[in-house]
Amino acid sequence: MRLEDLIQHPGEWLRGEGEESDIVISTRVRLARNVAEYPFLSAISEERARELGEYLSGAIEGAKLPEKLSVLQLSKLSVVDRQVLVERHLISREHAEGKGERSVAVDDDEVISVMVNEEDHLRIQVLRSGLDLDGAYDRVRRVDEALSAEVNYAFDGKLGYLTACPTNVGTGMRVSVMVHLPVLVLTKHIRRVHKAVAKIALTVRGFYGEGTEATGDLFQISNQVTLGKTEEEVLKEVDAVVRRVASYERQAREQLMKDNQMFLEDRVGRAYHALLGARTISSVETMQHLSAVRTGIHMGIVRNVTVPCVNELFVLTQPGHLQKIAGEELDPRRRDAFRSAFIRKRLESSN
């Protein structure tokens, strides 16, 4: 697989389909796994890390799976290419910036990604559009089982799957659901979400995970606990919280339409025309306006733009993608101009 091919089509998770997809962008389930015979990455020598990387790449390519996984070696990729993988949510920021022998294996639809030598030896991830926890988990479990035929996992009868950080020990499973909550943010009711989520030990994180600010009114809802609960229990809990949060957002949207439809139409209309009329635009401003347009589509205010078009723009207007599309490195000033022209073209052709 070549990154140039990847750029041409959006990942499966941006389709804008699936359950609750007016509010839920995507569902991700990832499993942390380690090889029993090797130290974790904080205590491994360079030679052993290389050996481990080669071993696991071989195991992934040899795994009996219906999907073909292609291994990309990160040390052989440019900074921009690695950034593209981060923006597509195929690898973490840490993985992109890390050192030594690291790789990622991805299937053609970009549903499955397996990071090798991230914080753990293996990070198996499945990313789906909309709310689909069971579907995503089923898929990730099949990859996990196929790999376990080739790999002797570090597993303890009492503590479960052993991970580099004790926050992942047990199931090694982290579920993250990305939700779009523009009206809860607008009406300053986002605290209700923090409350709803805190009660059952879930965390809310920004668009690009841990430690990032939410941009474009996008949030991630994840489980915190990995020990003492079964995978099914965790999936069920996250599912319930996401549905509750989605219903808050829906209520807030209805209420706002009733109380102040003009205010909302004004906001959405201005955002849409800012995207069309701008000649230079930053990525932060882009996210804000796209968020408003996406809201407008779901509330019947914007009719000539599709949800997949907006979802794609969330990712394609990020710095790495823009430079890949332009085919050259762009400094921030030229990037803002290029971004603006790109958005205009996309919106007009979606029209």
Place this chain on the structure above:
Amino acid sequence: MLCMVCKKNPATVQITDIRGGQKKQVNLCAECAKGQGVIIKAQDALAALLANIGQLAAKELEKGADLRCPSCGTSFADFRTRGRLGCPRDYEVFREMLEPLLMKIHGSLSHTGRSPAPKGREEGASGAMQRARQLTELREELKRAVAGEEYERAAELRDEIQKLEGRRDET
């Protein structure tokens, strides 16, 4: 990132302060967070974990400081600075100190989820692992051969390595 208060220690505690709808991010080291009397509402589990380690009784920490994993050489002090363990065996070696942390993070000490599927074949290194190990050995031998100026042997080894590497690329 350094602690915003003492500007000396690395910031391990991230606090999201929400007041009147205004969000402010504060990054502190565990010491200063405690010194400031901040009630730590950690944003992520790791921050909670590290903050918690900072609060462990001094006695327990002293006991832990001497402990070193015989497999990977990681000490409990290393874990405290890195926030990451060194190898699977550390869970056994540091069990006593880790248990209160696990309890704090997960509210449990027992895994109830899935186990790896039983292996259908003999235990031991898989083909992929054997090949990777062989490569490491050959590379080390190559290094030694070059250092010892045995160039004929080095050339042989290089061919062997390339053959083995090529095999993976073909599949």
